[in-house]
Amino acid sequence: MFARLRGDFPILDARVGQSPLSYLDSGATSQKPQCVIDTFIEYFQQRNAAVHRGAHSLAVDATEAFENGRIAVAELVGGAPEQVCWTKNATEALNIVAMGIDRASRGFGGQAAERFVLGPEDSIVVTEMEHHANLVPWQQLAASTGAQLRWLPVTETGELDLSSLETIVDDSTKVLAFTHVSNVLGTINPVERLVARAREVGAYVVLDACQSVPHMPVDFTDLDVDFAAFSAHKALGPTGLGVLWGRTELLDALPPVLTGGSMITTVTMEGAQFMPAPQRFEAGTQPVAEVAAFATAIGYLAEVGLEQIFDHERELAGILLDGIAEIPGIRVLGTAENRIGTVAFDVDGVHAHDVGQYLDGQGVAVRVGHHCAQPLHRRFGVTASTRASTYLYNNAEDCQRFLTALAEVRPFFRVQ
Amino acid sequence: MFARLRGDFPILDARVGQSPLSYLDSGATSQKPQCVIDTFIEYFQQRNAAVHRGAHSLAVDATEAFENGRIAVAELVGGAPEQVCWTKNATEALNIVAMGIDRASRGFGGQAAERFVLGPEDSIVVTEMEHHANLVPWQQLAASTGAQLRWLPVTETGELDLSSLETIVDDSTKVLAFTHVSNVLGTINPVERLVARAREVGAYVVLDACQSVPHMPVDFTDLDVDFAAFSAHKALGPTGLGVLWGRTELLDALPPVLTGGSMITTVTMEGAQFMPAPQRFEAGTQPVAEVAAFATAIGYLAEVGLEQIFDHERELAGILLDGIAEIPGIRVLGTAENRIGTVAFDVDGVHAHDVGQYLDGQGVAVRVGHHCAQPLHRRFGVTASTRASTYLYNNAEDCQRFLTALAEVRPFFRVQ
Amino acid sequence: MSTPMEQLYQQVILDQSRARIGNTDLLRDSAQAPHGSSHQVNPTCGDEIELETELLDDDHLAVRWTGDGCSISMASASVLSELAAENSVAEMLQIESAFHELMHSRGTMEADEGILGDAAAFTGVSKFPARIKCALLSWMAFKDALNQAQAAREEKHHA
Amino acid sequence: MSTPMEQLYQQVILDQSRARIGNTDLLRDSAQAPHGSSHQVNPTCGDEIELETELLDDDHLAVRWTGDGCSISMASASVLSELAAENSVAEMLQIESAFHELMHSRGTMEADEGILGDAAAFTGVSKFPARIKCALLSWMAFKDALNQAQAAREEKHHA
């Protein structure tokens, strides 16, 4: 099946200079199957209209496409369709939670929002492996409320160091925000253990699911998290769309951040009342075509099977790790057993930018830089790394072409 | 030319039940020419990648498409490409300004942001004809900072009542936010007069350009506003994309709202430094395909000519207004001379929902409801209205079909 | 064959939307019997209804409402009030649930006129997703208000 | 014919990226002559450079820098330092502007080796938009630091 589905992704036929393309940058953004592209065409050619606002037939069609998207997401990650709020990306979703808590702490949202109030005696806990999207918003919240920002450190093998979990997450902790899977190390974190500790101290759990939802079966209800965020573009969907998932009573109580049309019940010149979730977080015209396209992407993922995708990528991860081990002068960042097909590494004597450039010259697309995780790179003593990340459309040949090119890097730059 | 370009919009061939479609709801969202749809296809089939982060060739192509979008917008509305910040919609753009001022008022953004600090002795001025997107964020800012919210009233003819401009906008006024064109009344507001008064008292001017940019030539530099906002989807572009335009030194000083990846320079576990505009407002993965598609839309608009589009729609507005005047029992909301092709009205004895439903039955798509302007509707003593709004692809036949159907409404509902 | 417009706007609906049965001043706290009231808004169009339910005895109730809206929502409130006058509390709950089901049937269901009475005339509405909310607005208010009235009665019993 | 990789990574660049001319401790405020310093970061990869310019006399300057980055950015800082030792202030400004123009030429320009010297080896970089920033990082720092140094000299003259 995996051999066949490559044909569904037109971009994989592209050539880079003389070379065929081996796209190993799905951790940044995934490619799209033709059916997702077709949904865009169909939407704009046949049903484009503003949703939720009109009686006319196009608007009804568009609204249906839009609301069906929520159903598709709920089928993918669990929960009810009303628990699915559309955002522009995962970053906005995480900000909505952090900024909603900030607003609650400043008296917005009335009594219902009191549960979210943070102050100087409280703490927020993140981890040292967070993407900036799940770090900077919490720094801002800490700065605004006076709450203390703490973090769980990362071990040499690229796993969370939970030896001090009980002292870092303590009775002062009101929010525990962490990533399900590291976008650099590929490590899958022990959600159950962390959620259990959060429950002991009564902290809300915010899960960054950007790197898990596209690559493995995930059910937020089973994981028992309070909020979760991910982006459509990393899961075969379009750019411009993310998801904030939450427990209904929490979403309904959280003060909205962006305000405007379609999220209000009554507006006078003096003030406004807000709708319950999901609409309260969906101010203004929404990315409707993108939602329709994402629903198609979810259908595609479901047909292939997330379990199967996970196994397929594990296999590719094995090829990558075994192959890299044979090339001298490469240090892999993160060697956890429990992982996805994302492998970041440092090439002794050659800067990541130069590594990436050389690989690109051979048609191998990887990512270089800090991958929006500067503190994690600092932890490993580097400012930048090179990252190869797989997805369902990659095959052993992609890995082989990557390994062949990687072996040439140090000789090309005359390092031994 | 206008007769010919209809063929560029595939959706206009759709049928509603037995009837051909007359789409008179472009005030809510516009339809897309095939070239814009094609750009999506081309982007996802040939150059999709994360921007600004990688050395590989696809990422370079994607980045180029993304940055060329800024150039296209700057050519459309004036200013330099760096003055163009991408948002999810106009609503987010307006919120960024209001919430940035809120953050400045709470000490974020350091000395550079002091110019934005608001307090209880200050006032914010809006108008009674604002879309909720340009009203509710300012209410929230007023509630947060203690500043007073004031507004310019609307006359019976649907124009701004400027008789008390000098007392409403006074030395306490720090922000004057108003719409260039009313999305309900179609009225074009006297920007020059309002900007002049704002300059006298040293207030920042925020222009809601959602209904002007798609329909007439607009140059924000000539208009001398400080910030402006509009959405791609109302200007032949895709959903999921808006623009915040601003004066560079103001954008660089305004504290960012959403934080995360791609908008920072240095991040440690303890804190983060932000990039200058436009990146400081573009946290996380951006709507890149949408930007590429919007650049195509702007090219299309430029080719037709905004001046020509304006004249064409004025002609249609004339047909609509003259025709409605002959139908008994219809009250037009807003009869300003200086207007675009947007006409809202109340049908005596028939609720707007029923009017819209009947017109839809005849293939005429219009909008019903409060059009996200509840206070304005209250001003005219109604809770809802019916709105017909034109765009470059509409023709006299659309208007005629609308008028014929409208004349049948009161008889159908047995009102005389 | 009737047009979709005529199926939607049945004569009953046009008549009831003008009749507005039950559209009278609310009693609010001056009501004698256990009562409840509910305010519902359709955020799309700003249509609103405030509806009051009074439990006259264990089996009967009175409904009053004020509000403003389209013909579907006004007719629906009117029919609801008419039915409330003719049916027991238990029957009204049955009607409410049958009506709810009918509205979400997307035009695939035959209305049971025996249960629904005049409310069967709304069958055509279920084919118009944007209008279902209009038809349900008063019924949502009714269910909410009735819950409150029943809670008030419980309290009285226990006091 | 050389491959695009070989055009990008000229021998001069590989050599200079290892030579790192001018990469020494900064003097900071212990510098004698009018001086300025600038810290530039490439936010994409976290590469950074801190570069100091000292105006030895009206015509000559010294450049020192610390930093970490890819071979393009390190080679560029190295070549810059080498050129600074061999050229006058006016010449350096001319080189800076020629280099800036070359980098934005998208590979359509012939480098003027007479002006640019070893910096001409970066011609291939202009075909790689993602790497232009790397090549310009030290030059941005240089321009900024030189401005400061000149301002400091002005102040001294007027004091």
Ligand SMILES: Cc1ncc(COP(=O)(O)O)c(C=O)c1O
């Ligand atoms: C005048 C005006 N302002 C603001 C908006 C909000 O735009 P968007 O919904 O695209 O954010 C609209 C359109 O809905 C509008 O017409």
Ligand SMILES: Cc1ncc(COP(=O)(O)O)c(C=O)c1O
């Ligand atoms: C772990 C993780 N969190 C958050 C993000 C941010 O997602 P987005 O850029 O789509 O907002 C990403 C991807 O960039 C990620 O990998």
